[in-house]
Amino acid sequence: METVAWSCPENERAGRPLLLMLHGYGSDETRMSALFKDMPRGFVCAAPRAPVDISGDFGWFLLDYFLANDFAEVVAAATTVLAWLDTTMAKHQFSSVSVLGFSQGMAMATTLIRLRPEMFAAGVGLSGFALQNNLLGALEPLDRKIPFYWARDTADLVINPDAIEFTADWLAANTDLQQGRYEGMGHNFSPGEMTDVASFLTANVPGSFVPRG
Numbered sequence: 001m002e003t004v005a006w007s008c009p010e011n012e013r014a015g016r017p018l019l020l021m022l023h024g025y026g027s028d029e030t031r032m033s034a035l036f037k038d039m040p041r042g043f044v045c046a047a048p049r050a051p052v053d054i055s056g057d058f059g060w061f062l063l064d065y066f067l068a069n070d071f072a073e074v075v076a077a078a079t080t081v082l083a084w085l086d087t088t089m090a091k092h093q094f095s096s097v098s099v100l101g102f103s104q105g106m107a108m109a110t111t112l113i114r115l116r117p118e119m120f121a122a123g124v125g126l127s128g129f130a131l132q133n134n135l136l137g138a139l140e141p142l143d144r145k146i147p148f149y150w151a152r153d154t155a156d157l158v159i160n161p162d163a164i165e166f167t168a169d170w171l172a173a174n175t176d177l178q179q180g181r182y183e184g185m186g187h188n189f190s191p192g193e194m195t196d197v198a199s200f201l202t203a204n205v206p207g208s209f210v211p212r213g
Contacts, residue, residue, distance in 0.1 A: 024103030
């Protein structure tokens, strides 16, 4: 990954839990780095920039309104992220890795979990979806169900109803699912949502909580 925003300097990362934060379609890493301050203080947060140019912004793979995608692009993006994670984990000896994704970033986050369920301590999906794909689904349900928090506004019109229905079924079958609903948020973030996400991560990821002093 060529561009990654970090929540702390390199000399402060070793041995702490890592939170990988994946932005949405037509965005960049700054959308996620703005949330670093809301995450539990024990985490090292990392927000990589997606590789595909979307008219000057970025995405993980090309996508249309109906969320149609080229699975080869999905696998290529996921493989790149996993290879970067392997190198980063070896370098900093993080105590664990969790993943948070917004919108298309949630599709990437759940894909990473599907490919390497043993790698992740917890997952968070914000206003997003999981990919419906027969190849990924062939080995499911997953043997290991990690804690997962799915947060959204039921009135969010960006993610279509079919994708929401599949995502709900997939998460129920493959994760230890908790859900939050945030009326009036739309396809966005809210302060209450961030508070709940931080509480979820604190409860499920050892070392993520550090008292404010």
